[in-house]
Amino acid sequence: MKILAIESSCDEFSISIIEEDKILCNIISSQIKDHQVYGGVVPELAARLHLQNMHIVLQSALKETETTIESIDYVAYTEKPGLIGSLIVGKTVAEAIALYIDKPLLPLHHIEGHIFGASINHKFVYPVLALVVSGGHTQIELVHSPNEFEIIGTTQDDAIGECYDKVARVLGMGYPGGPLIDKLAQTGNSSKYLLPIAKNDNSFDFSYSGLKTAAINLIHNAEQKHEKLELKDFCATFQFAATSILKIKLEKAVQKFKPLTLTVAGGVSANSSIRKLIMEIGNTYNLNTIIPDLEYCTDNAAMIAKLAREKLINQNH
Structure with missing residues (x-):
């Protein structure tokens, strides 16, 4: 079984090909430099750059894996959530490929993909308790199977990654x-x-709007009083506040739902404090603890390919 997967939910356009349980390629076209000048992702620009780069990414994936498009058995893509324009580009490319080779199309969920990105090179033992941390989402999910996800907690306002980036912008970090x-x-x-x-x-x-406001007020108050902000100490204080609540809530979830596997997913899962707290909780409760490889933390098509494969296998059992 060979699956071609497309991820285009935000400012990366990525194509991955998986055969059986092996990721053959994970090509990512990143737009970070294009959006840095604006201080964040510009949705219309992201969609236009996806259109501009999609054929290069597809050709690179086929060439790197020495794969013919006709040998693909399934085409998977990120259906939601994400930037509408970016999602439409990915969907259109996926539909065109699936129509051309007359193979099934699999529309998948971005967050479910992130969770299964953690299982690349690792093995989930169900039920899995997953902490999802990204620019747009902060959630705790209980995963019973590749086709059964239960959200047990979510942010009421800002996500943790959004909070980090907004505070960093006020600090002039870009x-x-x-x-x-x-x-x-x-x-x-x-x-x-x-x-x-x-x-x-x-x-x-979770709620990160209060922490964001408090952090920005602290920065502005220091500026108004002409006091020097000790940047390393401020960052350490902010990070402690942002991640401590993750540990508190996740540990309570472990105690209540008694999972067999603990994992973390999403772009912010690359954060050193979050990776550390996951390992601490996992060791305390003797869980199968999975930290995603850094290359699979940010948006990428390998996670969509892995999710597609696990869903198909699960349907056949």
Whole structure:
């Protein structure tokens, strides 16, 4: 079984080909440099660049894997969620390929793809408790099978990645600023400043708008008083506040739902503090703990290819 998968939900256009359980290629056309000048992703520009680059990515995938388009058995693509224009480009390319080779088309969910991206080179034992952390989503999901996902907690406003990037922008770090905050936080004092642990309640939901506002106010107050902001200490304090609530809620979810596997997914799963807290919880509760390979943390088509394969296998059992 050979599957060609397309991921185009935001500012990356990616094509991956998987054969059996082996990722043959994972070609990604990134647009970060094109959007940096605007301080974030411009939806119309992202869609136009997808149109401009899609044939190059497809040709590269086929060439790298020495695959003919006719040998593909299934075509998978990200149906939702994401930027509408970007999703439409990916869907149109997938439909054209599937129509040309007369093979089945599989529309898939972006977040489910992220979760299964963690299982590339690893094995899920169900049920799986997944922490989803990205620019647009912060969720805890209980995965019973590749076809059964249960959202048990989600953000009520900003996602964690969105919060990182907005605070980084106010600090003048540019876009994307999350990785730079993480890097600076490594050598900072996390108790130097005072920031809230947001929505520390009995629910499994999250809220990052309050932390974002508090962090930005702290920055502006320091500027107005002409006080020097110790950047490393501020980043460490911010990161502690942002990630502590993840650990608190995830640990409560582990205690209640008793999963056999614990994992983390999404672009922010590359964050060092988040990777560390996942391992700590996993070790405490003796869980099968899976940290995704860094190459599969950000948006990529390999995760969609893996999800497609697991769904097809699950349907046949």
